[in-house]
């Protein structure tokens with residue numbers, strides 16, 4: 145069963161890589177990835193139809209492709225100006241869920257095995273440099289997104305991550321401007337998982353900050 149899924153993922157990766165070449169665009173792989181090999185994954189709740197992350201023999205995970213075309217969940221912001229000048233993550237946090245996992249969540253209200261969620265950080269745009277780090281734009285004074293500066297991933301997989309509470313493993317491809325690292329190894333549970341377990345509303349995911357997920361949940 146698991147082997148089967150891995151093989152399917154490899155096939156999908158090849159399709160994805162092909163379409164990247166064809167389109168000569170780094171983001172186009174996601175469409176092939178997201179739709180599944182029979183085009184029906186989005187409507188299915190079978191865990192074998194969930195598009196899986198790709199792992200290497202040493203246990204590291206490969207950076208997902210096409211994630212900016214996944215379902216956008218939200219963009220929390222904890223700016224330095226509101227955190228004594230030292231927010232741990234002063235950037236916008238753009239959060240996306242892989243579409244087949246989103247479809248299963250919509251159908252069942254639960255995150256299926258294989259769920260992938262990414263969080264990509266972007267700087268707060270600085271224009272006319274107000275003391276509070278805000279920006280003056282045509283729509284008004286406020287906080288606007290600048291440049292990409294980091295990528296994190298969480299994957300739910302109770303077979304692969306038996307020792308992680310809830311089966312959720314957490315990864316970072318770098319807290320820096322692209323290009324990001326191509327692979328990442330899971331953080332120890334106390335670095336990431338513990339805070340998610342303690343404070344996230346739904347199965348380690350902070351649905352309290354994501355209206356898109358709350359609306360989807362039956």
Ligand code: HEC
Pocket residue numbers: 220221237239261262263296297298314315316331335336337339340344348349350351353
């Ligand atoms: C102190 C608590 C805390 C710790 C520690 C923490 N997170 Fe989170 N994480 C959050 C909160 C709160 C959110 C909700 C969105 C936001 O504010 O960015 C979140 C959201 C996420 C998301 C989006 C999915 C979700 O669950 O909402 C990912 C991916 C993520 N974190 C990865 C990590 C990684 C990787 C680490 C370890 C390096 C980590 N987190 C450590 C609090 C934490």
